[in-house]
Amino acid sequence: MQSKTMTTTHIDINGIRIGPGEPPYFVAELGICHGGDLEVALQLARQAAAAGAPCVKTETFQADRLVGDPALTTSYVINGETRTELLAEHMSRFQLSFNQHHAIKKECDRLGVSFMATAHDAESVEFLKDIGAAAVKAASPDLIHIPLLRCMAASGLAVFLDTGSAHLHEIVQAVSTLRGAGAQRIVVNHNPAGHPAAAHRHDLRQIPRLMQILGVPVGISDHYEGYDMLPAATALGACALEKPISEDRFVQEPERNWSISIADLPEQLQRIREVYLALQPMDTLHLTPEQEQYRLRNRMSLVAAKDLAPGDPIDLQHVDFARPRQGIGVEHWDAVHGRLLRRAKPARSFIDWSDLE
Structure with missing residues (x-):
C-alpha cells in the first residue's frame, strides 16, 4: 500500500x-x-x-x-x-x-x-x-x-x-x-x-x-x-x-x-x-579539551632517525615517526618529503618547520 x-x-x-x-x-x-x-x-x-x-x-x-x-x-x-x-x-x-x-x-x-x-x-x-x-x-x-x-x-x-x-x-x-x-x-x-x-x-x-x-x-x-x-x-x-x-x-x-x-x-x-x-550525535567540529589532549599525546610527528646533518633530505631513510605531537605532524608528509634540513638534528629529536630550508 x-x-x-x-x-x-x-x-x-x-x-x-x-x-x-x-x-x-x-x-x-x-x-x-x-x-x-x-x-x-x-x-x-x-x-x-x-x-x-x-x-x-x-x-x-x-x-x-x-x-x-x-x-x-x-x-x-x-x-x-x-x-x-x-x-x-x-x-x-x-x-x-x-x-x-x-x-x-x-x-x-x-x-x-x-x-x-x-x-x-x-x-x-x-x-x-x-x-x-x-x-x-x-x-x-x-x-x-x-x-x-x-x-x-x-x-x-x-x-x-x-x-x-x-x-x-x-x-x-x-x-x-x-x-x-x-x-x-x-x-x-x-x-x-x-x-x-x-x-x-x-x-x-x-x-x-x-x-x-x-x-x-x-x-x-x-x-x-x-x-x-x-x-x-x-x-x-x-x-x-x-x-x-x-x-x-x-x-x-x-x-x-x-x-x-x-x-x-x-x-x-x-x-x-x-x-x-x-546513539547521540557528537560535535565533530569542536573538540573537547580531553579530545585535544588525546590528539596531542597520541598523534605522531617527524623525528630524526639518526644524527642528521644540514642538507640531509626528509625521506624514509633519514626520518622516523614518534609520539607525542611536536613539530611537524605526520599528516604533512607529502608537503615536506624531499625538502632539506637547514641545521643538524640529533637522533630521535623532533623536527620542526624551522629546521627546514
Whole structure:
C-alpha cells in the first residue's frame, strides 16, 4: 500500500517527553507475573520504581466480561512445551479487581511514577480515567476494536497500541480512528507475535518504518525470552520499551519466562541508557579539551632517525615517526618529503618547520 511520510510527533506523560531523540520510555509491565496477589504486585511496583522505571502497568481484564465462550482456550510455551488451558480459568487465576488496581495506582503516586493499564472495555477505560491513570493501552487483539479505540481517545488519556499480528493497513486504520476521535497522544508498540516471541519473528526494522508511516512514537512490547531485544530496539530508535517484570523469570508460569527478573532490572535499564547515549550525535567540529589532549599525546610527528646533518633530505631513510605531537605532524608528509634540513638534528629529536630550508 502507498503510505505518506509524516513528521513524527512527540508526546508528554507526566512531564516526560517521549519520541525520537529522547531516552526510551520504559514501562514495567506487572501483567500476570503477580500471580493474582496484590502484595506481590505492590512490591514489584516498588522495586521497579527503585530501579528507575518511570511507569508501571497492569491489566484490567475481568474473565466474566471478556470471555464469551467458556470452551475458549489459550496456549503459551514454557521450556519448549506448549501448554493449553481454558481462557476463563487462566484469567480468573491472575485477574485483579478494580479496587486492587486503584491500590497499585495510589502506590505509584506515592513512589512518583506513572501508572497505566490495558483496558478491554469501556468500563475499564472510564475507571482508569477516574483514578487518574497516565495512559491506557489497547492490546493487540483490540487494535481493530473501533468502539473501544474511540472510547480510549475520548478519555483524554495517552493511548498505547500494540500491533501484534495486525496487517499494516489495520495499524494505519487504528491510528486514524484514534486521531479522528480526538486522541492527541498516541504510542504504537511493535509487538512481535509469540508467547514467547522467537528472535527470527521480531523484524525490529519495523520500528523506524512504522514511525515514518504513522507519524507517532513507536516502541516495542517485548515478549522475547531474554533481554537482548530491549537494547536492540533502542539502537533502532524505539521510543518506548514495555516488558513484564517478575520476582523470578525462571518460575514456570506464563509470562514469567519472557519477563525481567526484578533483581536484573537496574542493570538492564542501565544497558538501555548506555545504548541510547551511544546513539547521540557528537560535535565533530569542536573538540573537547580531553579530545585535544588525546590528539596531542597520541598523534605522531617527524623525528630524526639518526644524527642528521644540514642538507640531509626528509625521506624514509633519514626520518622516523614518534609520539607525542611536536613539530611537524605526520599528516604533512607529502608537503615536506624531499625538502632539506637547514641545521643538524640529533637522533630521535623532533623536527620542526624551522629546521627546514
